Amino acid sequence: MRVLVTGGAGYIGSRLVPRLLERGAAATVVDSLVYGATPLEACREASGFRLVEGDLRDRRAVGSLLREESFDAVIHLAAISNDPSSELDPELTREVNSEALRALMAAVKESGVPRFLYASSASVYGVRAEPEVSEELALSPLTLYARYKAEGEGILNDLCDADFCGVSVRAATVCGYSPRMRLDLTVNILTEHAVRRGAIRVFGGSQLRPNLHIDDLVDFYLLLLEADAAVVSGRAFNVCAANASVLELAELVRATVNPELPIERVPTDDLRSYHLSARRASDELGFRPRRSLQEAIREVAAALADGRLPDPDHPIYRNVEWMKLHPERVGLG
């Protein structure tokens, strides 16, 4: 199997690509390398690996890549990938998360690639009163980031037919270690506080947040590469391991890292709160996450302790900080 992974040098991609290679797939990564290429260093010598530095907004480059190789699937991860970084430059976000996405999906279908897996997000649901947020609910995205994620699902669904299988992955917030580390994701942030700051700071606390170990999300993408198109095409799947309040997550981090630590609560206006149902993926695809959040916490704590994250205050671990410091890397106006 030959797979094109957009954004493959990112947090999720740099855990996914080695797993694809381990399974004997060929993996071509196209990435504008906003966070550099070192996260894929370990893949460089692997047979079947290819890294193409490129911006998805460059349609000609995308077109020639699709002509050069004959792919069996595309996994589309590249994006301005959270709420605050999407707000930095709405025009750039529109170019990457909407225009380039639309053009990519059309070009992929046109070139005869039969499968497209799209990194959507659970944020497409917005703030919900329903006790269980399942895929049947109408989408209600609240932020620019979430609106484009939802729009992308619609574009993909319209392209799906007997020869083109498109699937949207509505992932919970991911946690755990990656060679391209993000310390701006809830569980990872709380773990970094616990390990380094002598206290865990919680913004709000009662909001429910769905979470997922990074390797479980990778497992889900691998499963979708092989899943029956008749079952998955034109559809969205929630992926989630555990729903917990931010305060419960902080307590879990404390219990895992250091039970003596204080938890400091700070008021916030970010009250997004929802309980994500993972039943569709379980009932229809037999998918059940296998890792606990504690495993993710232990991994991040170990990486902070053993020098894999030598300077945890470095802005490269926080997307919005890095983009502000290096506007030229993302094309910020």
Ligand SMILES: NC(=O)c1ccc[n+]([C@@H]2O[C@H](COP(=O)([O-])OP(=O)(O)OC[C@H]3O[C@@H](n4cnc5c(N)ncnc54)[C@H](O)[C@@H]3O)[C@@H](O)[C@H]2O)c1
């Ligand atoms: N991390 C999460 O918790 C989470 C949850 C739900 C959905 N997602 C989605 O999964 C995808 C991957 O997330 P991540 O955490 O790995 O993000 P990330 O920011 O670590 O990775 C994004 C990658 O995309 C690349 N990129 C950005 N703009 C590009 C462009 N114009 N052309 C080519 N490459 C470009 C970056 O260089 C980076 O390597 C994103 O679409 C994100 O919205 C992430």
